[in-house]
Amino acid sequence: MLYDKEKFKKALTKQKLNFIYNHIKDISNIKILELGVREGLSTSLFLEVCEKNNGNLISIDINDCGKLFENAKWNFIHSSDDNFEMINEQILKIGELDVIYIDSLHKDFHVKKVLYNYYNFLKKGGYVFLDDVSWLPYAKSAELENKISNFNDNQKIFKKILEIKFTNSDNFDLEFCFENSGTAKIVKKNFEKLKEPKKVTKILSITEIFKNILENFFSKS
Numbered sequence: 001m002l003y004d005k006e007k008f009k010k011a012l013t014k015q016k017l018n019f020i021y022n023h024i025k026d027i028s029n030i031k032i033l034e035l036g037v038r039e040g041l042s043t044s045l046f047l048e049v050c051e052k053n054n055g056n057l058i059s060i061d062i063n064d065c066g067k068l069f070e071n072a073k074w075n076f077i078h079s080s081d082d083n084f085e086m087i088n089e090q091i092l093k094i095g096e097l098d099v100i101y102i103d104s105l106h107k108d109f110h111v112k113k114v115l116y117n118y119y120n121f122l123k124k125g126g127y128v129f130l131d132d133v134s135w136l137p138y139a140k141s142a143e144l145e146n147k148i149s150n151f152n153d154n155q156k157i158f159k160k161i162l163e164i165k166f167t168n169s170d171n172f173d174l175e176f177c178f179e180n181s182g183t184a185k186i187v188k189k190n191f192e193k194l195k196e197p198k199k200v201t202k203i204l205s206i207t208e209i210f211k212n213i214l215e216n217f218f219s220k221s
């Protein structure tokens, strides 16, 4: 099948995928790179857009998901997504990317690594969406409190994205969607190479330290 209509509908019920869809649904001749396929929910969403807008989708997964769809607009690559030499070559064949979706290995070091490679292939004005940046669903008393969770990983990915923004503030715009497990949206503003991230710290002045102590002392919640 070209894509799975049921999976496409299911994808749209997830607010975080709906958030992505609303940004990309009208891009003509769209070129998408997707890292992480699993059962193909996001893949169905992207293929629907490619079908409608004459686009191309490259999807990567370490598991073989290549039998999910038969679609000339889809190139599935069965590989780890940090196999850069081989994957970069495939991207060059379709040209500059409009959209990159990072939803594979949810570790901050991995997300950083793949972002820094594939960002070089993104158009000016193009989007990078990064999945799993919120830990709210897994917090104490939250809906998924008892689920083996990505609490720590999502916190680390969120922090890493801020560290990347800190040294690249003029190079891309950044927004967050906090629905479900969260999605970060990057919009590329220029062709500058991404600078290395930097920890976000602050040395407080004596006045600020006193102000904080007083505020903490008198705060009720």
Ligand SMILES: C[S@@+](CC[C@H](N)C(=O)[O-])C[C@H]1O[C@@H](n2cnc3c(N)ncnc32)[C@H](O)[C@@H]1O
Residues within 6 Å of the ligand: 035, 036, 037, 038, 039, 040, 041, 042, 043, 060, 061, 062, 063, 079, 080, 081, 082, 103, 104, 105
């Ligand atoms: C959360 S699932 C993807 C879900 C999919 N994007 C969706 O919304 O329907 C993560 C997928 O990433 C794959 N994966 C994990 N590490 C990977 C890596 N280093 N390279 C490529 N794929 C990887 C897993 O096999 C899994 O299928």
